[in-house]
Amino acid sequence: MSELFPDYRSPWETEDQRVLRKHAAEFFRREATPNQARWAEQQQVDREFWTKAGAAGLLCLNLPEGYGGGGGSFGHEVVVSQELALAHDTAFGFGVHSMLAAQYINSYATEEQKQRWIPAMASGEMVLAVAMTEPGTGSDLQAVRTTAVRDGDNYVINGSKTFISNGSHCDLLVIVAKTDQQLGSKGISLIVAETRGLAGFERGRVLAKIGQHGQDTRELSFTDMRVPVENLLGGIEGRGFYQLMEQLPRERLTIGVTGVAMAEAAVLEAVKYAKERQAFGKPILDFQNTKFVLAECKTDVLAGKAFIDYCIQRYLDGTLDAATASMAKLWASERQVEIIDRCLQIFGGYGYMMEYPIAQMYAAARVQKIYGGTNEIMKELIARSL
Numbered sequence: 518m519s520e521l522f523p524d525y526r527s528p529w530e531t532e533d534q535r536v537l538r539k540h541a542a543e544f545f546r547r548e549a550t551p552n553q554a555r556w557a558e559q560q561q562v563d564r565e566f567w568t569k570a571g572a573a574g575l576l577c578l579n580l581p582e583g584y585g586g587g588g589g590s591f592g593h594e595v596v597v598s599q600e601l602a603l604a605h606d607t608a609f610g611f612g613v614h615s616m617l618a619a620q621y622i623n624s625y626a627t628e629e630q631k632q633r634w635i636p637a638m639a640s641g642e643m644v645l646a647v648a649m650t651e652p653g654t655g656s657d658l659q660a661v662r663t664t665a666v667r668d669g670d671n672y673v674i675n676g677s678k679t680f681i682s683n684g685s686h687c688d689l690l691v692i693v694a695k696t697d698q699q700l701g702s703k704g705i706s707l708i709v710a711e712t713r714g715l716a717g718f719e720r721g722r723v724l725a726k727i728g729q730h731g732q733d734t735r736e737l738s739f740t741d742m743r744v745p746v747e748n749l750l751g752g753i754e755g756r757g758f759y760q761l762m763e764q765l766p767r768e769r770l771t772i773g774v775t776g777v778a779m780a781e782a783a784v785l786e787a788v789k790y791a792k793e794r795q796a797f798g799k800p801i802l803d804f805q806n807t808k809f810v811l812a813e814c815k816t817d818v819l820a821g822k823a824f825i826d827y828c829i830q831r832y833l834d835g836t837l838d839a840a841t842a843s844m845a846k847l848w849a850s851e852r853q854v855e856i857i858d859r860c861l862q863i864f865g866g867y868g869y870m871m872e873y874p875i876a877q878m879y880a881a882a883r884v885q886k887i888y889g890g891t892n893e894i895m896k897e898l899i900a901r902s903l
Contacts, residue, residue: 545604556731571641585636602778608731618645646687665694684735705757717742728880766842773845776853777821787860840902850885
């Protein structure tokens with residue numbers, strides 16, 4: 518149940534997911550909310566937080582029970598993601614691990630790989646990351662320069678990646694690489710590296726970002742790194758670009774889900790503060806400007822929830838197309854930045870202090886318009902449907 522909209526019910530949400538929502542809310546408010554400042558200082562969540570989340574049954578909920586997953590749907594993942602945002606977390610790499618990278622394993626890994634990896638993914642013993650972006654390539658995935666050359670039963674991988682979320686903790690890394698440099702997008706493959714003790718694998722510096730300071734975002738490099746051929750996702754070279762394109766709508770919808778949830782969290786914080794903060798002898802919520810700003814923000818959040826729920830239902834039905842997913846990412850991230858900025862203004866000088874969740878949300882929001890494909894790319898994709 519939404520604190521801001523107590524009578525609102527997402528049409529896709531089941532009773533099981535409502536129980537999960539309460540459980541996730543309690544877990545994150547107890548285990549994540551109080552640790553944000555410390556995680557920001559150390560530039561990563563505690564490694565044991567992953568196993569705590571796994572033990573609480575909050576990881577890989579969309580994966581089959583037969584492999585150790587939660588046996589739920591994408592809706593279960595959405596519930597956890599929303600409650601994470603409402604708990605003011607900007608550090609935990611749940612989205613990359615559970616909502617995105619895990620789906621690559623679930624969709625394309627072999628039977629043996631699933632049995633070997635998924636139980637450890639669901640327990641938090643193995644943390645997932647995806648290595649797409651390179652120093653010279655961002656949204657243009659066809660231009661990746663990392664190579665994977667077959668040598669007997671191994672691929673020899675060379676290259677570098679940047680902006681890799683979960684870069685410090687990752688034990689399983691889905692690498693976008695060229696297995697044939699002559700074929701363009703048809704020469705791209707996805708290869709999974711098990712990084713523990715892996716020769717040639719190096720974690721570079723932790724990147725100093727505008728926001729999400731507790732998220733372990735790093736540079737990674739591969740120097741003659743040997744990965745077994747059996748770790749090729751899908752078992753056929755040259756399928757990587759298709760696999761990426763097939764999963765991108767899910768990634769973009771996930772960004773939209775987070776955007777609206779964090780905007781909702783910002784409005785809740787601003788309303789609470791406006792009721793407590795006194796100016797000229799009365800709460801600042803009594804001033805017309807404050808009331809009107811928050812009324813507009815609340816309205817935008819409700820519109821966003823309805824739109825995102827529509828997109829979630831389409832995804833669950835198997836009918837979410839690339840253009841609509843791009844709309845979700847574009848609209849939600851734009852509104853997220855705008856709403857949080859307006860809410861921050863209500864806090865005055867305190868809104869500029871990083872110890873306040875509203876400041877952390879403000880700094881964390883900006884990248885939502887960049888990753889998962891920039892919003893300029895989203896407009897291009899949407900325009901193709903006109």
